Amino acid sequence: LRKKGRFWECLAPIPQPPAYPIIGNLFDIMRTPEQLFLAERERGLKYYPIYKLDVCGNGGVNLLNPEDVELVLTDTKQNTKSFIYHFLHSWLGTGLLTSAGPKWQNRRKILTPAFHFNILQEFIQIFNEETKRLVEDLEAECHKPYIDVVVPITQFTLLSIGETAMGIKLNASDNDKDGYKRAVYKIGQLLTYRAPRPWIYNETIYSLTPQGRKEQKVLKSLHSFSNNVIAERKKHFSSSSYSSRKRLAMLDLLLKYKSEGANIDDEGIREEVDTFMFEGHDTTSVSICYTLMLLANHREVQEEILKEMEAVLDEEPPTYAKLQELKFMDRVIKESLRLYPSVPFISRVSGSEIQTKTGYTIPKDCMVNLQIYDMHHNPNVFPDPEKFDPDRFLPENIQKRHPFAYIPFSAGSRNCIGQKFAMLEIKTVLCGILKKFILEAVDTRKDMAFVSDLVLRPKGSIKVKFVPRCAN
Numbered sequence: 007l008r009k010k011g012r013f014w015e016c017l018a019p020i021p022q023p024p025a026y027p028i029i030g031n032l033f034d035i036m037r038t039p040e041q042l043f044l045a046e047r048e049r050g051l052k053y054y055p056i057y058k059l060d061v062c063g064n065g066g067v068n069l070l071n072p073e074d075v076e077l078v079l080t081d082t083k084q085n086t087k088s089f090i091y092h093f094l095h096s097w098l099g100t101g102l103l104t105s106a107g108p109k110w111q112n113r114r115k116i117l118t119p120a121f122h123f124n125i126l127q128e129f130i131q132i133f134n135e136e137t138k139r140l141v142e143d144l145e146a147e148c149h150k151p152y153i154d155v156v157v158p159i160t161q162f163t164l165l166s167i168g169e170t171a172m173g174i175k176l177n178a179s180d181n182d183k184d185g186y187k188r189a190v191y192k193i194g195q196l197l198t199y200r201a202p203r204p205w206i207y208n209e210t211i212y213s214l215t216p217q218g219r220k221e222q223k224v225l226k227s228l229h230s231f232s233n234n235v236i237a238e239r240k241k242h243f244s245s246s247s248y249s250s251r252k253r254l255a256m257l258d259l260l261l262k263y264k265s266e267g268a269n270i271d272d273e274g275i276r277e278e279v280d281t282f283m284f285e286g287h288d289t290t291s292v293s294i295c296y297t298l299m300l301l302a303n304h305r306e307v308q309e310e311i312l313k314e315m316e317a318v319l320d321e322e323p324p325t326y327a328k329l330q331e332l333k334f335m336d337r338v339i340k341e342s343l344r345l346y347p348s349v350p351f352i353s354r355v356s357g358s359e360i361q362t363k364t365g366y367t368i369p370k371d372c373m374v375n376l377q378i379y380d381m382h383h384n385p386n387v388f389p390d391p392e393k394f395d396p397d398r399f400l401p402e403n404i405q406k407r408h409p410f411a412y413i414p415f416s417a418g419s420r421n422c423i424g425q426k427f428a429m430l431e432i433k434t435v436l437c438g439i440l441k442k443f444i445l446e447a448v449d450t451r452k453d454m455a456f457v458s459d460l461v462l463r464p465k466g467s468i469k470v471k472f473v474p475r476c477a478n
């Protein structure tokens with residue numbers, strides 16, 4: 007009965023992996039996170055440019071080609087996130103990442119000035135200080151055969167988002183950073199457990215399962231962290247002290263808006279602190295880790311970056327202007343985000359029917375997944391896709407590609423608000439690390455396995471050997 011009507015009529019011609027009656031493709035998604043990641047890649051290759059999955063009568067479409075992805079990302083009717091993001095609501099509420107309609111518009115308007123050029127310029131000093139601290143930690147550990155970079159880099163990105171956007175020195179506070187990092191990791195695992203199991207979508211049923219009960223505990227730890235961040239910043243906040251400053255970082259800006267009676271309350275502030283703490287540290291952390299692993303495996307690229315750094319930088323830590331001049335490093339980071347996009351897919355619900363360029367009709371109210379990872383590995387767009395080749399991002403090569411073929415930060419009005427922040431942070435930390443160390447390969451690219459998670463998480467550690475430059 008469910009499969010009658012316009013919705014399934016539209017979906018019928020769209021290719022689909024073989025399915026069972028009633029449960030449809032359930033077994034295709036009920037896999038371990040590692041198998042799920044690989045199975046998605048296989049489907050991406052086999053069914054390019056589009057395929058659907060039907061899980062117990064819930065249809066969802068996957069888009070893989072830039073023309074169709076552009077249709078979705080540039081149409082404001084397709085701006086609402088799909089039900090997958092509902093699993094994040096108990097943690098992030100409906101903050102900027104998960105909200106829709108007027109609430110999202112209002113929040114985006116409020117928060118955009120917090121990432122203005124002038125503010126970002128001020129953040130460079132903080133990135134440099136945190137880089138110095140990170141390099142000291144790496145120096146203390148570099149006698150070892152390798153360092154699992156995930157640990158110190160996640161610490162670096164967490165401290166950086168804390169001090170920039172939130173205005174809190176997490177290192178000097180009592181807030182349990184390690185507990186927070188563990189909780190983010192745990193909630194990712196719980197969400198990826200729940201997503202392929204439709205029988206625990208219902209909140210009441212889920213709350214009775216062992217995973218649901220575990221999630222309650224994890225949420226307590228996550229929310230206590232963000233509440234502490236807000237409480238600490240509030241101690242320094244007085245509305246009069248901010249009125250003289252033209253531009254404020256994220257949390258101060260929200261506190262100021264609230265004190266002026268704008269459309270945001272304590273709950274709203276917590277939603278955004280949770281959203282930005284998470285989005286602002288986990289995405290950049292995995293990206294930096296993969297970049298370090300790539301550089302360790304490509305010594306020639308490492309040396310070329312170093313040459314560029316020597317030509318552009320002086321003895322002082324890099325400034326905003328100097329970071330803009332590091333064009334080769336920019337291409338390296340872009341290529342790293344092509345191979346390992348921190349956010350491997352995003353998902354929307356169609357607000358109207360979509361006529362794809364490939365000749366299909368996606369019905370209204372249908373989940374539409376945009377498979378960023380597969381788009382970035384499309385051999386027709388990126389020949390020899392597994393090759394690490396920063397020159398793919400030379401201006402003349404970019405020009406040859408469809409503008410939506412490469413979208414690590416998404417695109418359109420719901421693109422990543424922290425894109426520039428992320429690029430500056432990654433560049434700053436690379437400058438600090440490469441100035442002090444030669445990176446040697448321990449894990450190779452073939453050793454990398456990924457798990458389906460909130461971000462493109464490595465299955466295990468990412469091991470790199472750090473050799474002090476002065477020792478050579």
Ligand code: HEM
Pocket residue numbers: 087102103104114171281282285286287289290293343347348349352353413414415416419420421422423424425427428
């Ligand atoms: C390498 C680093 C990063 C990558 C690859 C990345 C990628 C993305 C992507 C693909 C989206 C779209 C999500 C969707 O449509 O569901 C997004 C949205 C978002 N990102 Fe990032 N991000 C990064 C860093 C950051 C940072 C540093 C921050 C904060 C400081 C941030 C904050 C956000 C927020 C709040 C959104 C939601 C925007 C909206 O819907 O209006 N991201 N990001």
